Amino acid sequence: MIKEQKAIDRNNPVISIRGLQKAFGSLHILRGVNLDVYKGENLVVLGRSGTGKSVLIKIISGLLLPDAGQVNVLGQEVAELPSRELMELRLKVGFSFQNSALYDSMTVRQNLEFPLVRNSRNLKRSQINDEVESVLDAVGLLQTIEQMPSELSGGQRKRIGIARTLILRPEIMLYDEPTAGLDPITCIEINNLINEVQEKYKTTAIIITHDLTCAKETGDRIAMLLDGQFAIQGTFDEVFASDDLRVQSFYNYNFTE
Helix, strand or coil: CCCCCCCCCCCCEEEEEEEEEEEECCEEEEEEEEEEEECCCEEEEECCCCCCHHHHHHHHCCCCCCCEEEEEECCEEHHHCCHHHHHHHHCCEEEECCCCCCCCCCCHHHHHHHHHHHHCCCCCHHHHHHHHHHHHHHCCCHHHCCCCHHHCCHHHHHHHHHHHHHCCCCCEEEEECCCCCCCHHHHHHHHHHHHHHHHHHCCEEEEEECCHHHHHHHCCEEEEEECCEEEEEECHHHHCCCCCHHHHHHHHHCCCC
């Protein structure tokens, strides 16, 4: 199902980036990135492997420091925050890792309880149970609650990883290659889940991918990262109507029709 366009408040950016630069030694990854992400929007960042997509969201979440530029998230300059305030901001920014990042020694229930108990110490056992079951139900995997991660498929682990992020009710979701390594049917399920999360939890999201099917089905707006900068932004059709050969070659390589 292709995602329908909807009204988004373009006057209310929850993420605002200006002049962002990041290098690792002599390798310059981000070269003056400018970007706004608006409340309630799913923004897809497209680009080839190694172009800095994952670096970008790690800087947004404060996992990496920029070399230059400003990154404002929910009204706060991330690089200027003391440790405690940065941790508080991170509770509002959910990070769905590419490998799901589940604890192999914990059941699904325990994996979901861990961030909740760690950050909400006054919850009763009944409240914890309700929250765990609610997010598992939201991702369609309530029946896995007592299973170990090793007993789950790749797609199920992705869903559990998203559920664990959702349990803290973040305002922003950062998805790092959510469909990587999955079969086509499971990719469709994950794409639909991303849209369902946006609708149910009213999240704003950045979706990092090089999967054009994922981009087309989840993105309200597409931003193409090329040579360290956003070369073009717009709807999926607007971006790939560009005569920029770099954009066209990316489309041809990912042929989706």
